[in-house]
Amino acid sequence: MRNSNTDVTYSLLGSRLVQVIVAGLLVFGLLAFGGWRASTVTQQSSGARAAWLPGASDTDEGRIRQRATAAVLGALVADAATMALHWIYDTDKIQDLLSRHGRRDEPAFFEPPSCPYYEYDSGSFSPYGDELLPVLQYMADQERGTLDGPGFAEYLAAYYRNYTGRLNKSSKAMMEAVLQGGRKWPECGDPRDTQANNFVKVIPIVARYAGRPGLAQAVDAAVRAQQNNGEAVELAWAAALVLEQVVLGHSIAAAVEWVAGGAPGSHRPVSKSVLQALGSVVEHRRSNTALRDLLYAPGSASKPGDWGPSCANPGALKGALLGAVQASGQPARGSRAKAASGSSSSSSSSSSSGGGKAGSGAFARGVRANLLLGGDNCSRGVLLGALLAAEGGLVSIPSAWRAKTRGLAQAEVLTEQLLDSRGGSVAAAA
Ligand SMILES: *[C@@H]1O[C@H](CO)[C@@H](O)[C@H](O)[C@H]1NC(C)=O
Ligand SMILES: *[C@@H]1O[C@H](CO)[C@@H](O)[C@H](O)[C@H]1NC(C)=O
Ligand SMILES: *[C@@H]1O[C@H](CO)[C@@H](O)[C@H](O)[C@H]1NC(C)=O
Numbered sequence: 001m002r003n004s005n006t007d008v009t010y011s012l013l014g015s016r017l018v019q020v021i022v023a024g025l026l027v028f029g030l031l032a033f034g035g036w037r038a039s040t041v042t043q044q045s046s047g048a049r050a051a052w053l054p055g056a057s058d059t060d061e062g063r064i065r066q067r068a069t070a071a072v073l074g075a076l077v078a079d080a081a082t083m084a085l086h087w088i089y090d091t092d093k094i095q096d097l098l099s100r101h102g103r104r105d106e107p108a109f110f111e112p113p114s115c116p117y118y119e120y121d122s123g124s125f126s127p128y129g130d131e132l133l134p135v136l137q138y139m140a141d142q143e144r145g146t147l148d149g150p151g152f153a154e155y156l157a158a159y160y161r162n163y164t165g166r167l168n169k170s171s172k173a174m175m176e177a178v179l180q181g182g183r184k185w186p187e188c189g190d191p192r193d194t195q196a197n198n199f200v201k202v203i204p205i206v207a208r209y210a211g212r213p214g215l216a217q218a219v220d221a222a223v224r225a226q227q228n229n230g231e232a233v234e235l236a237w238a239a240a241l242v243l244e245q246v247v248l249g250h251s252i253a254a255a256v257e258w259v260a261g262g263a264p265g266s267h268r269p270v271s272k273s274v275l276q277a278l279g280s281v282v283e284h285r286r287s288n289t290a291l292r293d294l295l296y297a298p299g300s301a302s303k304p305g306d307w308g309p310s311c312a313n314p315g316a317l318k319g320a321l322l323g324a325v326q327a328s329g330q331p332a333r334g335s336r337a338k339a340a341s342g343s344s345s346s347s348s349s350s351s352s353s354g355g356g357k358a359g360s361g362a363f364a365r366g367v368r369a370n371l372l373l374g375g376d377n378c379s380r381g382v383l384l385g386a387l388l389a390a391e392g393g394l395v396s397i398p399s400a401w402r403a404k405t406r407g408l409a410q411a412e413v414l415t416e417q418l419l420d421s422r423g424g425s426v427a428a429a430a
Contacts, residue, residue: 058249068207074389079129084110145421149221153185189228196379199239320383327366
């Protein structure tokens with residue numbers, strides 16, 4: 001285009017008017033070219049990992065930050081609410097406990113704490129919430145809120161050494177590998193373990209990096225510190241992608257469907273096992289399968305079903321995602337029925353505000369339904385709580401629950417501190 005303009009210029013060189021017009025065209029062309037360049041650069045930096053879902057991502061940093069904060073606090077409140085009934089692999093036993101203590105209407109923050117594997121005070125985080133905390137603490141303490149493998153591995157080992165609660169297998173193994181074996185990141189991580197410890201760690205990382213470059217590297221570094229294998233990283237990456245899109249303003253349902261479809265446009269592809277896992281979540285959401293019937297064998301309160309109720313992945317990840325998407329109450333694409341809180345057997349919450357959008361009732365509904373399903377309800381609760389709180393905003397976390405969660409005020413301060421390192425608006429980030 002610019003070439004033909006130039007030709008015209010030469011043949012009419014004498015006319016002043018034409019000179020003015022040509023000058024105008026040149027200026028216009030330069031401006032247009034500059035604008036095009038600027039928009040390309042913006043797309044490359046802000047869109048580095050953001051805007052590929054149908055419907056634009058929110059670019060308002062204030063709102064992104066609110067959802068990111070809600071994700072971290074929602075994860076922690078959900079974890080504390082569930083802790084008292086953690087690791088009970090028998091839903092009849094849970095129902096029995098609730099009946100005996102007159103708590104069928106409100107299983108959250110159950111008293112007395114009844115986990116068979118540890119005794120923590122009511123309102124405390126479970127060992128999973130306690131595994132999210134060091135990620136938050138470590139990152140908040142870095143000048144730019146980053147997470148590097150070697151530094152984080154040292155920190156995590158020291159954190160576990162100080163921990164007076166119950167340490168699970170891979171936590172203990174990494175601590176010993178670092179402190180006794182002198183191993184460095186990533187060799188300190190367990191080469192085979194793929195249990196739910198992986199996706200619990202991604203929540204503060206997503207809060208920091210949503211819409212910004214660096215998410216994939218930070219997830220890889222955090223997971224490998226404790227679980228040094230591709231499968232653990234891949235499944236955590238799937239959880240991070242879903243949560244990121246929700247923090248950027250998309251619904252949980254849309255985010256899950258997008259990852260199940262291969263996360264087109266994402267700079268880091270998802271693995272085959274992720275496609276299978278998320279595909280199965282989408283399928284069961286459409287058919288409105290009760291989560292109970294996937295975690296447990298049909299008709300049984302304790303015999304594991306297809307997905308199983310434990311910390312083992314991909315069952316734990318799938319359970320968290322399906323539980324979140326069902327509680328969020330947004331109708332499934334192509335499903336006629338309203339997305340029921342299918343798995344919730346507690347009739348008490350049936351009247352909770354189940355509007356079309358994730359209402360303020362969705363977080364509580366989802367956390368309660370999940371905790372009643374027992375097993376590793378805490379690791380599921382962490383991710384499900386993060387997703388529902390990010391979708392519904394801070395107001396969706398019941399204030400009474402926040403008040404009961406020990407250490408939440410401190411976590412709030414750390415979250416603020418961490419999110420300060422996000423810098424300005426998404427489009428301005430280079
Ligand atoms: C969560 O699971 C644990 C262990 O399976 C169980 O003891 C606890 O009751 C469950 N929580 C709730 C609220 O059902
Ligand atoms: C562990 O405890 C020591 C001694 O109280 C403390 O100095 C250190 O900061 C703690 N480390 C972590 C990671 O919590
Ligand atoms: C942690 O320990 C509990 C109780 O022994 C067990 O049910 C669960 O599978 C373990 N989880 C991990 C991640 O090792």
